[in-house]
Amino acid sequence: MKKRLLTLVLAMAMVLTLAACGSKGDDAADAATEQAAEEPAAEEEEAAAEEPAAEEEAVEEEAGMTLDEWMQSEEAQLTEEMTNAALESQGITVKLLADGNTFVYEYTMPDEYSTLSEDDLAAAFEPVIAENEKGMADLFETFESEYGIKLDGVRFAFVTSDGTTLYSADSKNE
DSSP states (O other), X not given: OHHHHHHHHHHHHHHHHHHHTTOOSOHHHHHHHHHHHHHHHHHHHHHHHSOHHHHHHHHXXXXXXXXXXXXXXXXXXXXXXXXXXXXXXXXXXXXXXXXXXXXXXXXXXXXXXXXXXXXXXXXXXXXXXXXXXXXXXXXXXXXXXXXXXXXXXXXXXXXXXXXXXXXXXXXXXX
């Protein structure tokens, strides 16, 4: 189940960034996105083969974890590393952060984004965020069922290399 969450978080991060940046024909990133989309089925088959008792025990151990604790986990670190490896060629990095019970994707964008107007930034990022909101229910459900964490929402924050916020939007868990 951890792999399912990792895949979900990674896929959401990559879809958001690739669409926001207007990536066209980036074969490595496209392949990584396709792989992330295909991995859940293989991992579900693998998980079904595991002993149910072992799976229940792992869930019980993780239940009650805070979002801050999850962000310090090996799983979160691996997710961030994999996402950054996929985005490296585009000059984008991502940090996974917790703001209370809000899951934050903080994207550090290339310097050329700092020259865009607020309207241009909104026009670039709002449709992408709206598209990603379709998968939020799965993310919210996974965090609640696997870790006992009821997320308040997800924040997509786009910042410059000096930390100045270019654009930010929250998707609430309703």
